[in-house]
Amino acid sequence: MNQNAAIRTLLALYTALFLAFLYGPFVVMAIISFQQGPEGGPQFPIIEWSTFWYKHVLGFAPPSRVAPLPIGEALTRSLTLAFATMVVSTVLGTLTAQAFRSQFKGSGFVFYLVVLGMMVPGVLLGLGMALVADQFGIDRNWWSTAFVLHVVYTYPFAFLVMLAIFNRFDKSIEEAAWTLGVPPGRTFRKVTFPMIFPGVLSAMLFAFTLSYDEFPRTLFTGGREVTMPIAIYGTFAVEIHPNLFAFGVLTTLFSFALLTIYGVLMSMSVRRARLRATGLQEDVA
Amino acid sequence: MMELIRLTKAYKGVPAVRDVFLIVREDEYLTLLGPSGSGKTTLLRLLSGLEKPDAGQIHLNGEDVTYRPPHLRGLGIVQQNYALFPHMSVEDNVAFGLRYRLIDPVTDEGEVKRRVAETLELVGLTGFEARMVGQISGGQKQRVSLARTLVTRPKICLLDEPLGALDANLRERMTVELRKIRETLGVTFLHVTGNETEALAMGDRMVVLDKGSIVQADRPDVIFSMPSDVRVARFVNTYNVLEGAVRDGEFQSAGQAMTLPEYARGSEAGFYAIRQDAVEINAAGTVPGPGRTGLQATYIASEFLGSRFAYIFRMPNGGVFEVERHLSHSDPVTYKGGEACSLSWNLSDALVFDPSGAALETTVFKGAA
Numbered sequence: 001m002n003q004n005a006a007i008r009t010l011l012a013l014y015t016a017l018f019l020a021f022l023y024g025p026f027v028v029m030a031i032i033s034f035q036q037g038p039e040g041g042p043q044f045p046i047i048e049w050s051t052f053w054y055k056h057v058l059g060f061a062p063p064s065r066v067a068p069l070p071i072g073e074a075l076t077r078s079l080t081l082a083f084a085t086m087v088v089s090t091v092l093g094t095l096t097a098q099a100f101r102s103q104f105k106g107s108g109f110v111f112y113l114v115v116l117g118m119m120v121p122g123v124l125l126g127l128g129m130a131l132v133a134d135q136f137g138i139d140r141n142w143w144s145t146a147f148v149l150h151v152v153y154t155y156p157f158a159f160l161v162m163l164a165i166f167n168r169f170d171k172s173i174e175e176a177a178w179t180l181g182v183p184p185g186r187t188f189r190k191v192t193f194p195m196i197f198p199g200v201l202s203a204m205l206f207a208f209t210l211s212y213d214e215f216p217r218t219l220f221t222g223g224r225e226v227t228m229p230i231a232i233y234g235t236f237a238v239e240i241h242p243n244l245f246a247f248g249v250l251t252t253l254f255s256f257a258l259l260t261i262y263g264v265l266m267s268m269s270v271r272r273a274r275l276r277a278t279g280l281q282e283d284v285a
Numbered sequence: 286m287m288e289l290i291r292l293t294k295a296y297k298g299v300p301a302v303r304d305v306f307l308i309v310r311e312d313e314y315l316t317l318l319g320p321s322g323s324g325k326t327t328l329l330r331l332l333s334g335l336e337k338p339d340a341g342q343i344h345l346n347g348e349d350v351t352y353r354p355p356h357l358r359g360l361g362i363v364q365q366n367y368a369l370f371p372h373m374s375v376e377d378n379v380a381f382g383l384r385y386r387l388i389d390p391v392t393d394e395g396e397v398k399r400r401v402a403e404t405l406e407l408v409g410l411t412g413f414e415a416r417m418v419g420q421i422s423g424g425q426k427q428r429v430s431l432a433r434t435l436v437t438r439p440k441i442c443l444l445d446e447p448l449g450a451l452d453a454n455l456r457e458r459m460t461v462e463l464r465k466i467r468e469t470l471g472v473t474f475l476h477v478t479g480n481e482t483e484a485l486a487m488g489d490r491m492v493v494l495d496k497g498s499i500v501q502a503d504r505p506d507v508i509f510s511m512p513s514d515v516r517v518a519r520f521v522n523t524y525n526v527l528e529g530a531v532r533d534g535e536f537q538s539a540g541q542a543m544t545l546p547e548y549a550r551g552s553e554a555g556f557y558a559i560r561q562d563a564v565e566i567n568a569a570g571t572v573p574g575p576g577r578t579g580l581q582a583t584y585i586a587s588e589f590l591g592s593r594f595a596y597i598f599r600m601p602n603g604g605v606f607e608v609e610r611h612l613s614h615s616d617p618v619t620y621k622g623g624e625a626c627s628l629s630w631n632l633s634d635a636l637v638f639d640p641s642g643a644a645l646e647t648t649v650f651k652g653a654a
């Protein structure tokens with residue numbers, strides 16, 4: 001009994017620490033983002049609570065000595081790049097995982113070849129890519145060279161997620177569809193894909209977030225038009241103002257909003273299925 | 286009609302199906318009995334096209350379909366685990382084949398609905414259309430799986446241990462219903478099972494499979510009363526099989542001598558089988574009458590099986606010998622544990638097999654042929 005309580009306390013402490021480390025930085029960031037501006041800097045104590053830096057980020061603040069964040073275009077670029085990377089990596093990852101469901105010659109080698117993309121240090125890969133591009137006279141752009149590296153980096157993640165999903169997938173369900181006369185392609189669309197869709201969503205999430213805040217590979221291969229992480233890094237070089245934190249809070253809230261919408265949609269579809277079923281049970285009884 | 290010609294398949298060098306030759310006729314209920322690992326599931330997978338054979342051919346209505354992919358064969362398979370589409374309702378599960386098949390899909394939704402309703406009625410699931418498959422019982426899933434296959438009107442419906450996961454009560458009911466459904470539709474059923482009672486009760490014809498090859502294919506009553514091989518006698522599970530050899534004109538097994546039936550005299554014999562319900566139990570030392578033979582054994586226990594009693598005896602060599610008595614036939618007798626008894630039977634009831642396991646031809650058999 002006593003020992004049980006001790007273990008429980010220990011685990012509670014561990015969980016508390018975990019949460020503190022996970023959310024601590026965000027809480028600090030959120031607090032500082034409400035610093036008075038434009039004089040107030042990223043420090044405690046708060047001189048005066050204000051929403052100045054939020055206005056500054058959104059472009060409503062009166063002109064001051066602090067330059068506005070160069071985020072407009074960079075943000076669009078990052079989102080576009082992350083979206084394209086997500087689509088390509090998820091499609092590639094799903095197809096590759098599908099191929100790995102049956103043993104083929106050299107499958108072990110191909111596996112390591114794919115996974116290498118996430119193992120090789122990003123700085124080396126970025127630098128290497130930049131050198132190769134220069135050698136061949138290829139322009140470095142966020143939508144070309146950087147895009148390729150983003151796919152190389154995120155594709156293994158999508159692949160591994162899908163591999164795990166297919167591992168648990170009951171093949172006999174597909175076989176049932178084939179024996180009903182449905183060709184394999186149509187079976188994939190109508191049976192396999194809807195069933196692995198939650199996995200595909202996770203793969204997409206992985207690919208999107210990894211690409212969205214990718215730094216070392218983009219730094220070397222992104223060219224002149226920078227993406228969000230590079231743009232933010234660029235502002236560090238001068239001076240850090242709380243507008244960065246305000247921006248951080250806004251993007252985090254945006255992500256939370258997306259996740260909430262996703263969660264609500266999921267639970268709604270589950271509830272609808274359950275309603276349909278219970279409605280019928282009454283008829284039967 | 287489907288013909289399997291010398292069908293052979295091995296997994297990593299281990300043969301699963303060996304040289305199988307079989308004709309599946311139109312409009313019949315064919316049961317395929319085999320112990321686990323006998324290759325019965327592999328055989329079904331070869332027929333449905335889910336596996337490719339190493340050798341041999343499959344002909345369907347005269348066409349060679351050996352290497353044709355499953356979706357072009359027009360056969361249905363009801364899998365052991367039902368394999369329903371979990372993201373669809375019962376109705377969509379059943380309609381799936383009609384809607385999306387490559388050959389002759391039904392595009393008129395009204396027609397799809399009509400056929401689905403018709404098939405659901407056949408399997409007794411009317412009213413369950415909108416349920417999700419996660420919300421129905423095992424027996425209902427089984428019916429959905431069957432309906433999903435039958436609605437496409439397959440040339441042959443393959444059933445892989447369809448009753449395996451059902452409880453005894455439901456199993457009994459499905460046994461009758463499967464036969465009824467089959468007769469209504471006139472579709473050939475090929476029913477694979479490891480349960481001898483199921484195979485005997487349901488089949489118009491029955492095939493016994495062992496270690497990947499067919500041991501016997503015949504009517505269930507013939508297989509039951511005249512197993513062509515000692516393995517078949519063992520699978521049908523109603524024979525006491527004694528192993529031994531012929532010495533001085535008598536079958537020697539378990540340290541006892543039994544008279545051979547007339548047709549087996551002078552032949553080499555390796556196995557002697559006697560049906561459990563053909564044996565009479567007498568007090569120890571009773572000498573079998575003319576035309577009868579027997580052995581001495583020790584009574585161990587009895588088992589009440591409803592309409593019948595099973596008496597279990599131990600032979601001197603430690604082997605078990607079972608005797609079955611129907612209560613309509615005789616009243617139950619109580620024996621003391623460890624009591625010595627004399628067991629006897631009519632010589633004409635005994636079956637004798639040669640040392641390789643093949644049945645010795647009986648005179649009855651010869652006369653019939």
